[in-house]
Amino acid sequence: MDMLTIGAFARACRLSPKALRLYDELELLRPARVDPHTGYRYYAVGQLEQARLVAWLRRLGMPLARIRAVCALEPAAAAREIRAYWARVEAETAVRRDLAAFLVDHLTEDPRKDTTMLELRYFAHSDRGLVRPANQDTAYAGTRLLAVADGCGPAGALVSSAAVEALRFLDDTEELPAGGVLNLLEDAVQGATEAVRDATDGSDENGTTLTALLWTGSRLALVHIGDSRAYLLREGELFRITHDHTVVQSMIDEGRLTEEEAAAHPQRALLLKALGTGTPDLRLQDASRGDRYLLCSDGLSGVVSDDRIRELLGSVAAPDEAVRTLVAEANSAGGPDNVSCVVADVVELVDGAEGVEAAAG
Numbered sequence: 001m002d003m004l005t006i007g008a009f010a011r012a013c014r015l016s017p018k019a020l021r022l023y024d025e026l027e028l029l030r031p032a033r034v035d036p037h038t039g040y041r042y043y044a045v046g047q048l049e050q051a052r053l054v055a056w057l058r059r060l061g062m063p064l065a066r067i068r069a070v071c072a073l074e075p076a077a078a079a080r081e082i083r084a085y086w087a088r089v090e091a092e093t094a095v096r097r098d099l100a101a102f103l104v105d106h107l108t109e110d111p112r113k114d115t116t117m118l119e120l121r122y123f124a125h126s127d128r129g130l131v132r133p134a135n136q137d138t139a140y141a142g143t144r145l146l147a148v149a150d151g152c153g154p155a156g157a158l159v160s161s162a163a164v165e166a167l168r169f170l171d172d173t174e175e176l177p178a179g180g181v182l183n184l185l186e187d188a189v190q191g192a193t194e195a196v197r198d199a200t201d202g203s204d205e206n207g208t209t210l211t212a213l214l215w216t217g218s219r220l221a222l223v224h225i226g227d228s229r230a231y232l233l234r235e236g237e238l239f240r241i242t243h244d245h246t247v248v249q250s251m252i253d254e255g256r257l258t259e260e261e262a263a264a265h266p267q268r269a270l271l272l273k274a275l276g277t278g279t280p281d282l283r284l285q286d287a288s289r290g291d292r293y294l295l296c297s298d299g300l301s302g303v304v305s306d307d308r309i310r311e312l313l314g315s316v317a318a319p320d321e322a323v324r325t326l327v328a329e330a331n332s333a334g335g336p337d338n339v340s341c342v343v344a345d346v347v348e349l350v351d352g353a354e355g356v357e358a359a360a361g
Contacts (some may be wrong), residue, residue: 001237002045003032011117015049019058020051024112027103028068029054060086063161080254091243094283115253117349118289120215122146123319124342127327130335137297139340142171146213146342148228149275150297155199162199163275166192170214181221182282185214189223192277193345207274211242211295213285214345220287225273225280227342229301229308233292238310241285269298290312290321291346299339300330319343 010017023029024041029051031041043051043283050071057067062085068080097343124141128134136156140147145167151160167188192210199207209226222230224242227249232239243249247270251257262268292313300309312329315320322343330339 003043005040006031008279009048009051010166011261013048013055013276015055019342023054023064026064026068028064028071029348055290057082061089061174063094065068073187077103080256084254086249089280093156106312117348118132118218118287118346119143120146121319122342122344123323124340125327126297126338126340127299128151129329129338130331132336133340135216135338136160137299137338137340139230139239139295139297139342140164140168140342141342142168144173144215145171146215146293146295146344147210148212148340148342149208149210150210150226150228150299150338150340151206152274153200153203155203155206156208159206160200160213163193163208163210164212166195172174181214181219185212185221185223186282189280190273192259196275207271207277209271209297210280212274215287215296218287221294222283222285223280225275225278228295228297229304231294231296231313233310233313234288234312235290236314238306238313240306241283243281245278246271262291268302287346289348292319293323293342293344293346294326295342296326297338297340299335299337300326300341302337303333304329312353313343319345 004012004022006017010020010082020041022027025352026030029047032047033045034040035042042088051225053071054067060082062070066085070081073081108231118299120143122141124139124146126135126137126139135158136151137148138147138157147161147164147167149163153159170184170188178352189210196208205285210229211226211228211230213225213230214220214221223245224230224239225245227246228246229240229244230242232241246268247264248257248265248268250272252259252262257265294309309326312325313322318323323341326341326343327339
C-alpha cells in the first residue's frame with residue numbers, strides 16, 4: 001500500500017496537519033498507520049478522495065458531526081444530503097440577508113425618500129369546503145395583523161383559533177417600531193404556542209400551522225410555520241414569500257421530486273413542522289403602494305395553481321371580491337379541504353377615509 005506522511009498527505013488534500021490530527025481524534029479521518037514508536041501518522045493514497053471531500057464540506061461550513069454522517073454514505077445518498085444541507089443554508093441566508101438589508105436601509109434613510117403614508121385595506125374569510133364535516137381553519141384580518149391558521153386533530157378548530165387569538169393583541173399596539181417588530185412578533189408567537197398547549201392540555205394529537213403578517217406602517221413582519229402560505233402580487237407578478245415545511249417540499253429541495261410530481265404525492269400534506277414543534281421562519285418584507293398580499297391555507301394552494309391564483313388576484317379590484325373569488329375557485333375544484341384566505345392591499349392613507357374593510361372567521 002502506498003503511504004504518505006502526514007505532511008505530504010496534508011499538502012495533497014489541502015487540509016492542515018493540525019486539522020488531520022483533529023479529525024483523527026474525532027474518528028472522522030483515521031490514518032492508515034500510526035508508528036508505534038514515534039506516534040507519527042501515515043495515510044494511504046486511497047484516502048485522498050475522502051480527505052478532499054472533508055475539506056470541501058468544511059469550506060461549505062458543514063458541522064463536523066454532519067460531515068461524518070455524509071462520509072459514511074454512498075455517493076448518491078451523500079449528494080442528496082449535501083443538497084438538503086445547502087438548501088437549508090440558502091433559506092437561512094435569505095432571512096439574514098433581508099434583515100441586513102433592512103438594517104442598512106434603517107440606518108441610512110434618505111431624507112428624499114418618499115414619505116407617503118400607507119395603510120392596509122383587507123378582508124378575510126374561512127370556508128368549510130365541500131368535503132370536510134367541520135372547519136378547522138381560522139382566518140383573521142385587522143388594522144395591523146393578518147393571519148391564517150390550519151388546525152389538525154380532534155381539536156383542530158380549537159387550536160387554530162387559540163393561536164390566532166393569542167396574536168390579536170398586536171392589532172391594538174399603537175406604535176410598532178420597524179427595528180423591534182421581529183422581536184415583538186417572536187414573543188407573540190411564543191405566547192400563541194403556549195395558548196395552543198393550554199387549549200389541548202399538551203396533547204400531541206392536535207396541531208396547527210400559522211402564517212401571519214404584522215404591519216408597521218411601512219413594512220410587514222412575517223412569521224410562518226407549516227404549509228399555509230403567503231404570496232405577494234406586485235406589478236402583475238406573483239411571488240410566494242413562504243416556504244412549506246412539509247416532507248414533500250423537503251424532497252423537492254433535495255432534488256428527489258419535481259413540483260409536478262409533488263402535486264400528486266400521497267404525503268403532500270405531511271408536515272415537518274407545526275406551531276410548537278419547530279422554529280418558525282421570521283423575516284421582514286418591504287411594502288410598496290399597490291402591493292397585494294394573500295395569506296391562505298392549503299385548501300386553496302393545494303387545488304389551485306399559482307398561475308391561476310395570480311390571474312384571479314389580479315382580476316378583481318377589492319380585497320373582499322378577491323377572497324370570495326379565490327374561495328369559490330377552490331370549491332369549484334372539488335373543495336376537498338377547508339379553505340381560508342386573507343387579502344390585503346397596500347394603499348395610500350387618505351385623511352378622512354372611512355377605514356378598511358375587515359372580516360374574520
